Amino acid sequence: MELSNTEKFTGKANVYTQYRPSYPDALMDFLYTQAGFTPDSVIADVGSGTGKFSLLLLERGSMVYAVEPNEDMRRTAERELKGYSRFNSINASAEATGLQTGRVDFITAAQAFHWFDKQAFQTECQRILKPSGSVVLVWNQRDYQSEIVQKDYEIRKKYAIHTQSLGIDGRLYQDYLAFFKEGVYLEKTFKNDLYLNKAAFIGRNVSASYAPDKDRMPLQYNEFVRELAELYDANAAHGIMVYPHDTQVFLGRV
Numbered sequence: 001m002e003l004s005n006t007e008k009f010t011g012k013a014n015v016y017t018q019y020r021p022s023y024p025d026a027l028m029d030f031l032y033t034q035a036g037f038t039p040d041s042v043i044a045d046v047g048s049g050t051g052k053f054s055l056l057l058l059e060r061g062s063m064v065y066a067v068e069p070n071e072d073m074r075r076t077a078e079r080e081l082k083g084y085s086r087f088n089s090i091n092a093s094a095e096a097t098g099l100q101t102g103r104v105d106f107i108t109a110a111q112a113f114h115w116f117d118k119q120a121f122q123t124e125c126q127r128i129l130k131p132s133g134s135v136v137l138v139w140n141q142r143d144y145q146s147e148i149v150q151k152d153y154e155i156r157k158k159y160a161i162h163t164q165s166l167g168i169d170g171r172l173y174q175d176y177l178a179f180f181k182e183g184v185y186l187e188k189t190f191k192n193d194l195y196l197n198k199a200a201f202i203g204r205n206v207s208a209s210y211a212p213d214k215d216r217m218p219l220q221y222n223e224f225v226r227e228l229a230e231l232y233d234a235n236a237a238h239g240i241m242v243y244p245h246d247t248q249v250f251l252g253r254v
Contacts, residue, residue, distance in 0.1 A: 021140050021192065021194055021204070021245065022052055022055075022056070023052070023053060023056060023110065023138065023140065023192070023247055024190045024191070024192045024247055026190045026191075027138070027188075027190045027247055027249060028056050028060065030188060030190075030249075031136065032060055035134075035136070035251055036105075036106075036134070037057075037060070037062065037105075037106060038062070039060060039061030039062055040062075040063075041062045041063070041105040041106055042062070042063045042065070042103060042104045042105050042106075043057055043062050043063065043064050043065070043104060043105065043106045043107070043108060044064075044065045044067055044097060044099055044103075044104045044106075044107045044108070044128060045057060045064055045065065045066050045067065045107075045108045045109075045110070046067045046094045046097065046107055046108065046109050046112065046116075046121075047067070047068065047094055047109050047110075047111075047112025047113070047115060047116065048066035048067060048068045048073075048074075048077060048110075048112075049068060049070075049073045049077065049111070049112065050073050050076040050077050050080065051066055051076070051077030051080050051081050051087075052110070052111075053108060053110035053111075053138065054066045054077065054081060054087065055080070055081060055084075057108070058081065058084040058086060058087055061086070062086065063086045063088070064084075064086060064087055064088065065088045065090050065097075065099060065104070066081070066087065066088065066089050066090060067090040067092050067093075067094065067097045067099075068089070068090070068091070069091065069092060069093045071091075074089060074091060077089060094109070094112070094115075094116040094117075094120075094121045094124065095116065095117050095120035095121050095123075095124055096120075096124065097124055097128060099128045100128070101127050101128060102127075102128070102129070102130055102131070103128055103130070104128050104129055104130065104133060105129075105130055105132075105133050106129075106133060106134055106135070106136060107125050107128070107129060107133070107134075107135045107136070108135075108136045108137075108138065109135070109136070109137050109138070110138040110139075111138065111139055111140060113137045113139075113179075114164070115164075118179055121179075122179055122254050125254045126254055129254070133253075134251055134252060134253055134254075135179075135180070135251070135252065135253075135254050136249060136250070136251045137179075137249070137250040137251075138247065138248070138249050138250075139247070139248050140192060140245065140246075140247050141245065141246045141247070141248050142243075142244070142245060143244035143245060143246055145244070146243075146244040148231070148235050148241070148243065148244070149243070149244060151231055152205070152228075152231060152243075153166075155205075155224070155227045155228060155231060156205060156208070156210070156211075158224075158227075159211070159212055159220055159223065159224040159227075160210040160211070161210055161211070161212055161213075161217070162209070162210050163210065164209070164210070166208075166210050177250060179254065180250070180252035180253065180254060181252065181253040181254055184252055184253070185250045185251060185252030186250070186251045186252060187248070187249070187250050188248075188249045188251075189246050189247070189248050189249070190246065190247045190248075190249070191245075191246060191247075192245045192246055192247040193242055193243065193244055193245050194242070194243040194245045195240050195241075195242055195243075196232075196240065196241050196242075196243055197239055197240060197241075198229060198232050198233075198236070198239075198241075201228065201232045201241055201243065202225055202228050202229065202232070204243075205224070205228055206221070206224070206225065211224065212224055
């Protein structure tokens, strides 16, 4: 039976928290010096997962409503971020956040927008944003010009249980940008190369929604890990592999 988008990360919260990359300081500096974010901003972080992006917003002092429908991911965020008084965990979907109309200054969606119903999410953004509000879409992206990334992609494709979010050229999300009002948006790219030991490289891959599950698909999982380990061993130096990586950001009104 095919899993719903909400269920695809069930059971992956711990490995996601441990091995998924965060976002560069340069991105956060841009948001808080040029994009209008302030410590007084009310932000809905939609599809917030285990709270990686929410954490960065909270560290800057903003009020964050972390909207996440997957219980496994949401409870992990609640555990990790419980020390922040301005953190609010919301059990809801991107298309029906339950937040008050005209409540938020900014909506962020980090590593999440490709899972949403785009039209329904657009309508919900229009409802909950203040008149001056904007949406920020963020993705950590592999640099597909790199030979290592290309080889990694072939392994991921071989064992993927579905192809959504698998990636091809690292810039799949251009098709979504009609989401912004009149197609107008600001695009920024920040270098975010990853320096990975073997556990982190393998963890980065097995945390993906399309990766075979260790408990439900042990044979496929073990073969997936074996091929990843071989790729790592062929490209690492002194226990570290440089994995070319960018963070891509789109900001605009809806």
